[in-house]
Amino acid sequence: MNLYGVRAIYKFEMARMRRTLMQSVASPVISTSLYFVVFGSAIGSRMGDIDNISYGAYIIPGLVMLSLLMQSISNASFGIYMPKFSGTIYEVLSAPVSYVEVVLGYVGAAATKSVILGVIILITARLFVDYDVLHPFWMFAFLVLTAITFSLFGFIIGIWADGFEKLQIVPLMIVTPLVFLGGTFYSIDMLPEVWQTISLFNPVVYLISGFRWAFYGVSDVHVGISVGMTLMFLTACMIAVWWIFKTGYRLRS
Amino acid sequence: METIAHKAKLSKSSPVVRKYRALIHHQQDMPVQPDISVKHLNKVYADGFRALKDINLDIEPGEIFALLGPNGAGKTTLISIICGIVNLTDGEVKAAGFDIIRDYRKARESIGLVPQELNTDSFETVWDAVSFSRGLFGKPPAPDHIEKVLKDLSLWDKRNNRIMSLSGGMKRRVMIAKALSHEPRILFLDEPTAGVDVELRRDMWEMVRKLRENGVTIILTTHYIEEAEEMADRIGVIRHGEIILVEDKSRLMSKLGKKELRLHLQSPLEKMPGQLALEPIELSEDGYELIYTFDSQQEQAGVARLLRTLGDLGIEYRDIQTRESSLEEIFVGLVNE
Numbered sequence: 001m002n003l004y005g006v007r008a009i010y011k012f013e014m015a016r017m018r019r020t021l022m023q024s025v026a027s028p029v030i031s032t033s034l035y036f037v038v039f040g041s042a043i044g045s046r047m048g049d050i051d052n053i054s055y056g057a058y059i060i061p062g063l064v065m066l067s068l069l070m071q072s073i074s075n076a077s078f079g080i081y082m083p084k085f086s087g088t089i090y091e092v093l094s095a096p097v098s099y100v101e102v103v104l105g106y107v108g109a110a111a112t113k114s115v116i117l118g119v120i121i122l123i124t125a126r127l128f129v130d131y132d133v134l135h136p137f138w139m140f141a142f143l144v145l146t147a148i149t150f151s152l153f154g155f156i157i158g159i160w161a162d163g164f165e166k167l168q169i170v171p172l173m174i175v176t177p178l179v180f181l182g183g184t185f186y187s188i189d190m191l192p193e194v195w196q197t198i199s200l201f202n203p204v205v206y207l208i209s210g211f212r213w214a215f216y217g218v219s220d221v222h223v224g225i226s227v228g229m230t231l232m233f234l235t236a237c238m239i240a241v242w243w244i245f246k247t248g249y250r251l252r253s
Numbered sequence: 254m255e256t257i258a259h260k261a262k263l264s265k266s267s268p269v270v271r272k273y274r275a276l277i278h279h280q281q282d283m284p285v286q287p288d289i290s291v292k293h294l295n296k297v298y299a300d301g302f303r304a305l306k307d308i309n310l311d312i313e314p315g316e317i318f319a320l321l322g323p324n325g326a327g328k329t330t331l332i333s334i335i336c337g338i339v340n341l342t343d344g345e346v347k348a349a350g351f352d353i354i355r356d357y358r359k360a361r362e363s364i365g366l367v368p369q370e371l372n373t374d375s376f377e378t379v380w381d382a383v384s385f386s387r388g389l390f391g392k393p394p395a396p397d398h399i400e401k402v403l404k405d406l407s408l409w410d411k412r413n414n415r416i417m418s419l420s421g422g423m424k425r426r427v428m429i430a431k432a433l434s435h436e437p438r439i440l441f442l443d444e445p446t447a448g449v450d451v452e453l454r455r456d457m458w459e460m461v462r463k464l465r466e467n468g469v470t471i472i473l474t475t476h477y478i479e480e481a482e483e484m485a486d487r488i489g490v491i492r493h494g495e496i497i498l499v500e501d502k503s504r505l506m507s508k509l510g511k512k513e514l515r516l517h518l519q520s521p522l523e524k525m526p527g528q529l530a531l532e533p534i535e536l537s538e539d540g541y542e543l544i545y546t547f548d549s550q551q552e553q554a555g556v557a558r559l560l561r562t563l564g565d566l567g568i569e570y571r572d573i574q575t576r577e578s579s580l581e582e583i584f585v586g587l588v589n590e
Contacts, residue, residue, distance in 0.1 A: 002358070008388030012377075019376060087372030091431070094336040094366050095389040096358035252340050253298060 005097040009105025010112075013079050017113050024075075025117060032067050032121050035059070036128040039185070044129070050187050051218040056129040061212040062184025064125070068118045068143065069150050069179060069204070073171045076110035076154030081161055084250075093252060099245030103155065110151035111144070118143050131215065138223075139214035145230055146207055152237035159250050178204040183212075188220045203233055286350045287311035288363075288439050288470040289335060294344030296330055296494075304330040306494045308344070312487075314438075317461065317471045319481035319502075321584055322491035328474040329369060331491070332441050336366045349438055362391060365437030369444040369474075371424045375417035379408055382416060383430045390435035402430050405460065422453045429460070440464060442473040446480060458484055478584050490584065505583065514545040514556060516563070517572040528562055543570075 017024045040056030047055040083089040092102060125131065133139050161167045182204030188196050199205050200221070210226025213219035219226065244251065289312040296305040305327050312318045322328050333339035335346055337353060337360075346353045349363035374382055383399050403409045406426040411419060416427055425445070432440060442461070446454040454477075461471055461484055475481055481488060481502070488505055490498040498505070521540030532555075534545045543563075547555045563570065 002391040004388045004391050004393060008385050011388075012374075012381075012385050015381070016376075086374065087368075087370050088374055090336075090338055090366070090368050090372060091386060091389060093338045094361060094364065096361040096391050097389065098358075248340050252338065 002095075002097050002101050005095060006101045006105045006108070009092070009097075009102065010109045013075075013106060013109030014112065016079070017075075017109075024071075024113060025120065028067050028071055028117055029120055029124055032063055033124050033128065035063050036125050040125075040129040050190075051216070053216050053218065054130075057131040057216075058212075059185055060122075060125050060129060060131050061215050062179070062182070062208045064118055064121050064143075065146065065204070065208050065211055066176075066179045066184060067121055068114050068146055069175055069207075070171050071117050072110060072114040072147050072150035073154035073157060073175060074167075075113050076107055076151040077158035077161065077167050079106045079110055080155055080158035081164075081167055084159075089251070099241070102245075103152070103241055107148065107151045107155050110154060111147040114147040114151060115143055118147065133215050134217045135214045139211070142207070142211045142214055142226075142230075145227075145234070146211070149230055149234040149237060152234065152241060156237060156240050156244065159244055162250070175204075178202050179208075183208045183220055203229060206230065286314075287347075288314045288349055289472065290345075290347040291331075291335070292345045294331075294334065294346060295342045296327075296334060296339070297342045304494050305334075308491075308494075308496055310489065310496060310499065312470060312472060314470050315465065315468055316486045317465055317473065317484050318487050318489060319485035320472060320474045320489045320491060321478065321481060322474075326491045327494040328491055329443055330494075332366070332443055332472070332474065336364055336441060337361055358391075362435070363438040365432035365435065365440045367428050367432045367440070367442045367445055369447065371421065371428065373416045373424055373427060375415065377416055378413050379403065379416060379419070379427055379430070380412040382427060383434045386431040387434035390437075392435045398436065399434060402433050405463075406430050407456070422449045425449055425453070429457070433464075437469070439470045439472070442471065442475075444474055444476065446475065446477060454480070506577070511546055511548060511577075511582070513576045514547070514559075515574040515576070516543040516545070516570040517541060517574075518543065519569040519571050522568070526566055526568070528566060529559075532559060532562075534559070 036056070039059055044054065044056035044059070049055065050058045083092060097105075157167065157170050181199065182202045183199070188199045188205060191199060206221060206226040206229035209220040210223050210230070213223045213226070243249070289310065291308050291310040294305055294308040295303070297303050308327075308331060320328050320331070330339060334341045335348060335353060337357060341354075348360040351357075351360040351363070353360045374385075377385070380399065380403070383402065384394065387395065387399065400409065403412055406429060408423065408426050408430055411423060416424060419427065425448075429442075429445070446457055449457070458480070461473070465471055473481070473485065485502050488498070488500055488502050489496055518541050522536055522543075523540060525534070525536050529543075532545065533547065534543055536543060545556070545559055
């Protein structure tokens with residue numbers, strides 16, 4: 001195992017985060033805080049509780065998940081896309097690193113950044129909304145698992161993308177709608193039955209449901225199913241990455 | 254004349270190569286393992302373009318090998334396959350004795366690559382970029398080594414500068430520093446002096462010589478034939494994806510080189526005398542110069558015969574100049590065949 005190689009990639013990516021603190025940390029924290037202010041403190045105080053949880057507190061897991069997904073995808077896709085774009089990928093391809101080590105470096109750094117960001121957002125949310133964490137271990141486990149899974153997904157997008165536009169398409173056109181329709185702002189039990197069924201095809205429902213269970217002990221679907229669905233998506237991403245490196249898809253001609 | 258040499262023979266004659274044979278193999282009777290061994294290598298891209306056709310090439314430890322060829326001949330594809338950037342279609346490639354697919358870690362550890370393009374991380378400092386490369390190639394941090402590399406390449410003063418603030422020549426040095434950061438045994442220089450000024454080019458040539466003295470095998474592609482002429486021990490010529498010649502530089506120049514003898518006449522000739530008609534000789538437009546072209550190996554007989562004939566004809570000359578054809582002229586002749 002080329003641990004020095006993994007460390008080099010990891011450090012390089014984390015250094016990029018430090019260089020771009022405003023973009024990497026401040027910007028998502030501020031935009032998520034605006035949700036807490038508007039939906040938590042302002043409008044939330046005029047809305048009824050859901051499952052005996054105040055509306056402001058209810059939306060916290062979903063909003064954290066929104067940032068976590070977006071940042072995981074963005075960090076990882078940008079991390080691998082930039083060397084492709086600038087041509088510096090030659091160095092990684094010619095180095096004695098296996099694809100597992102490359103993934104550990106890039107995805108590990110992207111997931112670390114996302115987890116740090118998620119924790120900062122949770123701390124910031126506390127300034128605006130009062131909330132509890134019933135199962136701290138599971139809350140953190142969901143945070144880490146989701147960050148890793150979607151960083152892996154972002155890594156795949158970064159390899160697939162052949163332009164900056166494509167980097168944005170999936171997070172903005174697919175992930176954001178799925179998060180908004182995945183129970184961030186409501187319980188899917190509140191939907192008509194047909195929409196409840198349709199919602200179950202949205203993978204983000206399981207992530208938010210499981211994460212919310214870790215906070216308040218309530219969920220739209222059983223927590224075991226949430227964990228299972230997340231692990232299934234993680235496995236699918238791992239298979240895709242394995243195939244990418246096996247075939248050299250968009251990396252080696 | 255064997256201009257098509259699919260199977261490149263190893264040069265045993267170079268003193269440097271002999272020295273490294275002795276250094277690497279303590280017992281002289283041990284077989285020498287080439288640092289780069291390419292056998293029946295083919296590359297067909299997805300669009301069907303056949304970039305390399307049955308390439309066979311061995312490069313010995315400690316030599317400077319110049320790979321020449323026109324644009325699109327396959328030089329960069331060949332280097333990219335050896336370095337692991339491009340997948341081979343079929344064939345076998347070994348670096349430092351290790352198969353580049355089965356033992357890719359050991360093979361790649363031994364290789365440093367300076368690519369043609371100035372691909373650098375603009376926002377990184379010189380020090381961080383070079384340290385990153387060392388780590389990527391599996392070597393523990395070695396500030397002393399990085400310092401030495403940066404000093405050798407006159408980059409020490411710029412170590413804390415972001416790469417984006419450097420000139421093109423300095424960026425080229427950074428690329429070389431990155432390639433040398435993990436102390437490779439084999440160094441690929443793909444058009445290393447493209448777009449750099451004369452001073453830096455000379456510095457790089459000096460650096461390459463020093464590396465060779467330290468036992469590094471160097472494979473260089475270049476458009477500046479002067480560069481190959483100046484530095485290489487052996488020359489390989491690639492055209493349309495095929496190696497058409499591999500030869501010791503000095504042997505190549507004596508084998509394929511031409512000499513030109515210019516005779517400045519006392520008085521002009523109106524036309525070429527009939528007695529010289531069969532010789533490869535031309536008369537200049539003003540009639541004051543006879544230009545005789547001959548193979549390097551035939552010089553003795555041809556020149557003597559020509560001078561005798563001129564004496565017999567009573568043609569007097571006031572000056573004689575000879576000029577050997579450059580590697581560039583040989584190269585142009587080969588690729589245009």
